[in-house]
Amino acid sequence: MKNGKHLTLGIETSCDETAVSVVADGRFVLSNVINTQIGIHTQFGGVVPEIASRRHLEKINDVIEGALSEADVSIQDIDLVGVTYGPGLVGALLIGVAAAKSIAYACDIPLVGVNHMHGHIAANYLEHHELEPPFMALVVSGGHTNIVNVPDYNRCEKIGGTRDDAAGEAFDKVARVIGLGYPGGPKVDKAAREGDRDAVAFKRVWLEPGSYDFSFSGLKTQALNYLNTERQAGREIRVNDVAASFQEAVVEVLAEKAVSAALEFGQKRIVMAGGVASNTRLRELISEKAGAHGIEVLRPSPALCTDNGAMIASAAYYAYRSGERSGYDLDAVPALEF
Amino acid sequence: MINILTLETTGKYGSAAVIREDGRVFCASSETEMNHLKDIITISDEAIRMAGITKKDLTHVAASAGPGSFTGIRIGVTTARTLGQMLSIPCIGVSSLEAMAERVLDAAIAAGAVYIVPVINARRHQTYAGAWEAVFTTDHEHRSAIAVLDEKQYMIEDLLSDITARSAETGKVLFTGDGIDAYEEIITDAFASADISDRLILADTDIRYQRADAAARIALRHAMAGKTVGYDELMPEYMRLAEAEQRLRAGTLSEKIRKVGQI
Known part of the structure; x- marks a missing residue:
């Protein structure tokens, strides 16, 4: 506690960002320090x-x-330690978990393990201080593509997910093949702004009627085949057009299904989360489609869409308030379910 | 008054020990293999309680920093660093190989061995190893191990050609570590070929593997000698680059090893 505020230290190391943050009352970011490894992994073409x-x-x-120090607090002021314990890369996760347990033990501070994906949703509480559940969430990141019904702070009901590749994975693969490189999402987004999204007729994969699931592997294959055919025929690949058309095929399905889910579950709000939530075209399209039904769309600022400790602190805070505690035996769970 | 918490997570079973200034050691071990992350705080707390102190009484935190399991090394070093940071106490790095030699020192002297060779299996005939001379002086019955071979990565065959040559000249050798489990036949063959089978001793399995009490004894010596570091200077000793890094440097980085993270 400092100045009457409950302080949570949030730790996130599930992939390639070492991130720690101090959050007051689960809502106000006092510090958000991120050491990114993107520069290191770029030379390998992906996270090693x-x-x-x-x-x-x-x-x-x-x-x-x-x-x-950025939050101007000392460890004695911290009331709660929250840490991502999955899903993610096991070797990466365990650094955060080992550090969090050591802090909790050394300083006698309560500990709460957080599901990384719940953290992404909680990023919205930091951006929109009045936001409260219920709402529908669209969580799209490098490894995950999910539609999640959020009836209250501590319940995340997954109603749809990807059956094969995550949207972000498809972006990464196609970006690599058209020479845009890693990380694929932001690069495709940028190139697509200069391209024609109707230039190539990529398929929209809806799956069976009423399903909120996704499948992007077929689309990915179609894109790779298209590029092969064009190259073999000696035709010039218009990178911006391919990026725009591919991106459109992905985001149209994401936006449409998220809006249908909100309508079916009677939710008046759609909350976006995860790295792909920063995608310009996805934001535009989902706002358009939701707006037509009077559904409000909320999203965190790009800085809170990427992996960060603040979102983990916020999720930990609400879990803690409902009585959740983790023991010193907290382990990393790389394949943690939603 | 020195009280050092020492973590040993480089082998199969994790352990934690508290050593007091007078050399008394209190050690708690994990009962499940490769359960380091889950058990590390619990066994540390157990060792602290066994020593009859509280965590606030700790003066140093030490970690067996490697070589060994990369994952295990990271759990021990991260925990030691963060405990050091939070309790505002210095850290101590201990070589896992030196600690393994320490653990078998009495057995080596009892068996009349001149050398102790701890060997950690690094797969495909690779090992992390070193060699120590076991010294026993009747004056105060002092026992010590003096390093005689660099601690690094060796092909088991290269290590054995060096060790058998020394052994032929000087005397018995005690091997220890999980390298025995992996390469026992290669080791015994090498001594047989040199016609010195009677100079080979393999450590019993009850003292063959890493355990925190041995690392703690070395940590106490480091503390007495002022060989301590700040928490941010405690570094892991992997003894090997990441495979992707090796290939990057060798210019053989291929698409195959570019494993893209899933999150």
């Missing part, structure tokens, strides 16, 4: 788990120190 794990270890303590 062993290298990510080594880097997390080297950085975690400095990032903790930075988050405390």
Whole structure:
């Protein structure tokens, strides 16, 4: 506690960001320190788990120190430690979990393990201080594509997910093949702004009627086949057009299904979360489709869409308030379900 | 008054020990293999209680920093660093190989071995190893192990050609570590070929593997000698680059090893 505020230290190391934050009352970001490894992994064309794990270890303590000092608090002021314990890369997760347990033990602070995906949804509480459940959430990131009904703070009911590739994975793969490189999402987004989204007729995969699931592997294959055919025929690949058309095929399905889900469950709000929530065209399209039904669309600012400790602190705070506690035996769970 | 918490998570079973200034050691071990992350705080707390102190009485936190399981190394080092940071106490890094030699020192002296060779299996004939000379002086019955070979990665065959040559010249060798489990036949063959089978001793399994009480004894010596570091200077000793890093440096990075993270 400091100045009457409940303070949560949030720790996130599930992939390639070493991130720690101090959040007041589950809503107000006092500090949000992120050490990103993107520069390191770019030379390998993607995240290398062993290298990510080594880097997390080297950085975690400095990032903790930075988050405390930027928030102008000391560890004695912290009331709760929240940490991502899954899903993610096991070697990366365990750095955060080991550090969080050590803090909780050394300083006698309660500990709550957080599901990374719940954290992404909670990022919205930090951006929109009046937002309260219920709402429908569309969570789209490098490894996940989910539609989640959120009836209250501590319940996340997954009503749809990907059956194969995540949307972000498809973006990464196609970006690599058309020469845009890693990380694929932001690069495709940027190129697509200069392209014609009707240039290539990529399929929209709706699956069976009423399903909120996704499948992007067929689309990915179609894109790769298209590129092969064009190259073999000696035709010039118009990168911006391919990016725009591919992106449209992905985001149209995401937007349409999220809006249908909100309508079916009677939700007046759709909350976006995860790295792909920053995608310009997805934001535009979902606002358009939802607006037609009087549904409000909320999203965190791009800085809170990427992995960060603040979202983990917020999710931990609400879990803690409903009585959740983790023991010192908290383990990393790489394949943690939603 | 020195009280050092020492973590040993580089092998199969994790353990934690508290060593007091007078050399008394209190050690708690994990009962499940490769359960390091889950058990690390619980066994640390157990060792602290066994020593009859509280965590506030700790003066240093030490970790067996490797070589060994990369994951295990990271759990021990991260925990030691963060405990050091939060309790505002210095850290101590201990070599897992040196601690393994320490653990078998009495057995080596009892068996009349001149050398102790801890060997950690790093797969495909690779090992992490070193060699120590076991020294026993009747004056105060002092026992010590003096490093005689660099601690690094060796092909088991290269290590054995060096060790058998030393052994032929000087005397018995005690091997320890899970390298025995992986390469026992290769080790015994090498001594047989050199016609010195009678100079080979393999550590019993009850003292063969890493355990925190041995690392704690080395940590106490480091503390007495002032060999301590700040929490942010405690570094893991992997003894090997990540595979992708090796390939990047060798210019053989291929699409195959570019494993894209799933999150």
